[in-house]
Amino acid sequence: MEKQRRVIALGFFDGVHLGHGALLRQVKETADRLGAAPAAFTFDESPTAALTGQDIPLLSTVEDRTSLMAQLYGIQEVVIAPFHTMQRMDWEAFITDYLVGQHGAVHVVAGHDFRFGYKGKGDPQRLKEKCAQLGVGCDIIPKVELDGTTVSSTYIRSLIAQGEMERAVEFLGHPFQFTRQVAHGKRLGTALGFPTVNLSIPDGVILPAFGVYATKVRVLPVCPDGHEPSGARPLPGEGPYLAVTNVGIRPTVADGDRVTVEGFILDFDGDLYGRTVEMGFYKYLRPERRFPSMEALAEEIRRNTEQTRGFFKGA
Numbered sequence: 001m002e003k004q005r006r007v008i009a010l011g012f013f014d015g016v017h018l019g020h021g022a023l024l025r026q027v028k029e030t031a032d033r034l035g036a037a038p039a040a041f042t043f044d045e046s047p048t049a050a051l052t053g054q055d056i057p058l059l060s061t062v063e064d065r066t067s068l069m070a071q072l073y074g075i076q077e078v079v080i081a082p083f084h085t086m087q088r089m090d091w092e093a094f095i096t097d098y099l100v101g102q103h104g105a106v107h108v109v110a111g112h113d114f115r116f117g118y119k120g121k122g123d124p125q126r127l128k129e130k131c132a133q134l135g136v137g138c139d140i141i142p143k144v145e146l147d148g149t150t151v152s153s154t155y156i157r158s159l160i161a162q163g164e165m166e167r168a169v170e171f172l173g174h175p176f177q178f179t180r181q182v183a184h185g186k187r188l189g190t191a192l193g194f195p196t197v198n199l200s201i202p203d204g205v206i207l208p209a210f211g212v213y214a215t216k217v218r219v220l221p222v223c224p225d226g227h228e229p230s231g232a233r234p235l236p237g238e239g240p241y242l243a244v245t246n247v248g249i250r251p252t253v254a255d256g257d258r259v260t261v262e263g264f265i266l267d268f269d270g271d272l273y274g275r276t277v278e279m280g281f282y283k284y285l286r287p288e289r290r291f292p293s294m295e296a297l298a299e300e301i302r303r304n305t306e307q308t309r310g311f312f313k314g315a
Contacts, residue, residue, distance in 0.1 A: 003104040006077070007031040007137075009040040010110040010127075012047060012153075015059030016068040018173045019111070019144040019151040024073035026109045026139055036106055039077040040069055041099070043086065050083050057206035059153055059160070059172075064179055064202075067278075072174060079103060091117025095130045107137030146171055163209030163284040175216070175280030178202050180261075182272045194264035194301060197243075197272050199279065201261060210248035214283040214308040216240040217263055220276040242266040242312055244304045245279065248288035264301055266308065283311050 031038035049056040069075035099105040116122035131138035159168040243263040291297040
């Protein structure tokens with residue numbers, strides 16, 4: 001049986017930002033031209049965090065990275081490799097045995113700063129030279145800048161931590177987003193007259209600045225295990241639905257120090273408990289604060305609702 005031929009993008013791709021997009025677009029174009037499968041190679045954990053021991057929050061889980069690469073750039077396969085195993089591999093073996101021998105690479109695309117193999121001895125120059133010897137195509141993509149600033153996961157991470165979502169969207173090329181299953185909450189939305197989704201930030205993913213955001217919520221058709229949640233009611237549609245989302249400790253309802261992500265969904269009538277949703281953040285509306293009463297909180301949410309409608313209407 002003939003091995004699948006692949007064009008493979010190489011990198012960690014945290015957040016799948018515009019810099020990554022330059023690699024992934026090149027992969028798709030080359031794969032279409034060669035009649036090969038467009039693919040990407042990534043690690044199961046942050047190489048920087050693994051090498052330095054620092055706690056570096058991610059912009060996206062492996063699952064969200066994979067989804068974004070498929071949705072935005074047409075990447076059909078994502079190879080997820082254990083970093084601690086790959087860092088012990090000889091750089092030449094990574095190209096010859098792993099990429100070409102195991103995964104059928106006929107062309108690879110990497111960024112200008114991509115390092116690989118034992119002690120990071122593999123670099124773009126060695127990658128190009130070895131690929132040339134093997135008859136494998138190779139493109140090295142220079143850094144991507146926007147408004148004179150290099151597009152990087154580090155910079156985007158700082159934007160999200162400060163709540164600068166509109167600029168983060170510009171550098172990502174899409175909203176900061178994550179996928180989670182809806183959990184039971186305190187039914188605050190029911191009391192205030194707004195359907196809600198109660199979520200938690202995935203482990204290891206960056207927490208946006210506390211506050212209220214204009215967001216969009218898309219309801220995935222099935223749960224992660226491929227089955228409908230027990231007792232689930234039919235949905236009016238997957239969306240996306242506009243939502244006013246609070247990130248923080250909800251001081252008005254005395255949640256203590258527990259951090260929650262609670263989205264008040266507009267123009268939706270249904271129970272989403274047990275469903276899996278994708279939430280995207282677009283604009284920071286205001287800081288989180290304590291209100292003197294639930295009525296005052298409800299009035300503020302109504303004001304934020306109009307802000308959200310206005311933002312997306314003008315977007």
